[in-house]
Amino acid sequence: MVESTVAIETNGLTKRYSGIEVISAATFSLPKGSKTALIGPNGSGKTTLLGMLSSLITPSAGEATLAGHSLTANSQSLRREIGVLAHRPMIYEELSPFENLQFFARLYEIDEQDSRIEDLLRAVGLWQRRQAPAQILSRGYHQRLALARALLHRPQILLLDEPETGLDPEGIRLLDELVLRAPDITVLAATHLIERASSWSDGVLRLERGRIVEATAKPSKTDAPPKIEAPA
Amino acid sequence: MNPMLTLIRKDLQLTWRDRSNWLSALSFACISLLIYSFAFDLVATDLKPLLPGVLWTTFLFVGVFASSQSFQREWDSDVLDALMLAPISPTAIYLGKVLTNVISLLAIELVLLLLSTMLFDTALLTAELILVVVIGTIGYISLTTLLSTLGTRARARSMLFPVLALPLLIPLLIAGVRASSAAMDEPIGSAPWILLLTVFAIWSTASGLLLFPLAVKR
Numbered sequence: 001m002v003e004s005t006v007a008i009e010t011n012g013l014t015k016r017y018s019g020i021e022v023i024s025a026a027t028f029s030l031p032k033g034s035k036t037a038l039i040g041p042n043g044s045g046k047t048t049l050l051g052m053l054s055s056l057i058t059p060s061a062g063e064a065t066l067a068g069h070s071l072t073a074n075s076q077s078l079r080r081e082i083g084v085l086a087h088r089p090m091i092y093e094e095l096s097p098f099e100n101l102q103f104f105a106r107l108y109e110i111d112e113q114d115s116r117i118e119d120l121l122r123a124v125g126l127w128q129r130r131q132a133p134a135q136i137l138s139r140g141y142h143q144r145l146a147l148a149r150a151l152l153h154r155p156q157i158l159l160l161d162e163p164e165t166g167l168d169p170e171g172i173r174l175l176d177e178l179v180l181r182a183p184d185i186t187v188l189a190a191t192h193l194i195e196r197a198s199s200w201s202d203g204v205l206r207l208e209r210g211r212i213v214e215a216t217a218k219p220s221k222t223d224a225p226p227k228i229e230a231p232a
Numbered sequence: 233m234n235p236m237l238t239l240i241r242k243d244l245q246l247t248w249r250d251r252s253n254w255l256s257a258l259s260f261a262c263i264s265l266l267i268y269s270f271a272f273d274l275v276a277t278d279l280k281p282l283l284p285g286v287l288w289t290t291f292l293f294v295g296v297f298a299s300s301q302s303f304q305r306e307w308d309s310d311v312l313d314a315l316m317l318a319p320i321s322p323t324a325i326y327l328g329k330v331l332t333n334v335i336s337l338l339a340i341e342l343v344l345l346l347l348s349t350m351l352f353d354t355a356l357l358t359a360e361l362i363l364v365v366v367i368g369t370i371g372y373i374s375l376t377t378l379l380s381t382l383g384t385r386a387r388a389r390s391m392l393f394p395v396l397a398l399p400l401l402i403p404l405l406i407a408g409v410r411a412s413s414a415a416m417d418e419p420i421g422s423a424p425w426i427l428l429l430t431v432f433a434i435w436s437t438a439s440g441l442l443l444f445p446l447a448v449k450r
Contacts, residue, residue: 056316057450079319090314092305094246106238107318149314 004068007032007157007186008053012062015048015210022048024210025062030188030203032156035180037197038190040207046190049207050159053188054084067156080108083155085179087165089146093135097126097145100134101152108153120148124174139166147175160189164196176200235320239328240335246305247336257298258340261290262347269351279352284412287348287356288405291341291365292372299333299373300393302380312448326377326444330437333373341365360415364426368408371433372401378440381447404432 009029015022023045030036038046051057053064055075064071069078084090091100098117105113121127124144129137134145143166150158158179164172179187180200188205191197197204206214247254268286272279306312315325342357345365349356379397410425 051450054317056313076319076321079317082317084313084317086310086313088310090310092242092246092311093309094249094305095242099245103238103242104314104318107235107315107320109235 005031006065007034008064008066008188010053010062010064013049013052013059013064014061015045015052015057016060022210023052026212027062028205028212028215030186032186033183034202035187035200036189036203036205037194037201038188038205038207039192039194039197044207045210046207047161048210050084050161050188050190054082054159055079056084080153081155082157082159083150083153085143085146085150085158085160085163087162089142091134091142091145091149094133096131096133097121097137097141097148098130100145101148104149104152110153116152120151123178124148125170140168140171143167144171144174147178151178155185157186157188160187160191162190162192164191164193235318236324236328236331239315239320239325240331243328243332244335247332253301254298254336254340257294258343260297261294261340261344264290264293265344265347265351272352274353280354280416281413281418283348283352283354283356283416284409284418287344287365287412288368288408290344291337291369291408292401292405294340294344295333295337295369295372296376296394296397298337299376300380300397302329302333302377304380316448322445322448323441325448326440330370330374330377330440333377334370337369337373338366341369354416356416358415361412364408364411364415364429367426367429367433368404368411371404371408371429371436374433374440375400375404375436378436378444378447381444404429404436407432 006029010026013026014024026049038049040046048057052059053066053071055071055078059071066078067081069075069081071078092103095103098121101117101120102113105117110116118127121130124147126137126141126144126148129141134142137145143163147163150160160179163175163179167175179185180189189197189201204214204216205212265286272282303312306315312325316322345356345361348354376393376397379393379400382392382396407425407429410420410423411429413420414425
């Protein structure tokens, strides 16, 4: 059996709130290992689209498949394959960085938890502060911890919502190194930093008023160029 | 480790670290019992018929006070989204929170039963009464934990919570008071109050399990 080369595939994905369409029939596919920038003005639906793809928001219509798992039929197994980094860190502030990762590692039933946590905390520069309550750490460290949490279970797909929020230049370098330039991870990242996005992305999805108005692919660094398909 | 046990362990750890909420509830309950003990004539009056009412109003306010904040931490830092992203069912999140609240509240209730035994000179730490308290606690914590998910804003929640919770808890309170009277050998007629209490506990737990995924769905 030939393994699918598509990481994310949506078909008519739609979200309505009180009859108003926030996302209208989004149809696209992203190849494995691609890095795609999701751009658009405030209120264009970027966060809603990422929320639906991460299974946090239930679509009103349409379907999506991520890493071979159906969004609507198989969301629990799908969650093992995706990592989410939002502009809020989603961590327990009363727990230390180590305890936060330990808690999520247990939820994800990760093997060799302590060594995985140590590797990640060292990678994001929090190993020295691993026992400090997160509430005394800065906003930038919270975001680094959130980055470690998103990578903890070795997801195939990362959905990022303005991931640079709160990060200093060193944090942004770590984000680039660990996520945006990592060859095996498929990334879909909402961002307003369009110039910066051009340095790491293979392609662009542009949303306006809930509609995908542009889907372009840049030359890929790999042999198989990523392909983004917009609705006909 | 089972995901639900992981959630309970984490919640108990956080409850222990930030004890202020539960300690405030315990202080309030102890002061209430002390005031009741001064209000009643302990020498001339037979207090047994009054004690179930005293105990259950105290338990109710302690439980409502503490469990209304069940998901506060998760709302405040958006961790509920991180939990919903984990490969666990929403019912595990709900059950984990209910069990944490039940364990914390039962610990307080045992202290209150002990204190009441001393203040009112009546043996209250009996197996029968403890059974009634456990069933009643499971019943109303299941309901109040579910209701604590309503409203993402603290103001909306603090307004909605008592308005919704207290009327729904009335049947449980009546059954709890009457079943406690029976456990203390007080005449209560032939109604099967412990059975009603159990039915309420099952109903509220089942409702919580069914409705929690809908309450947190977006």
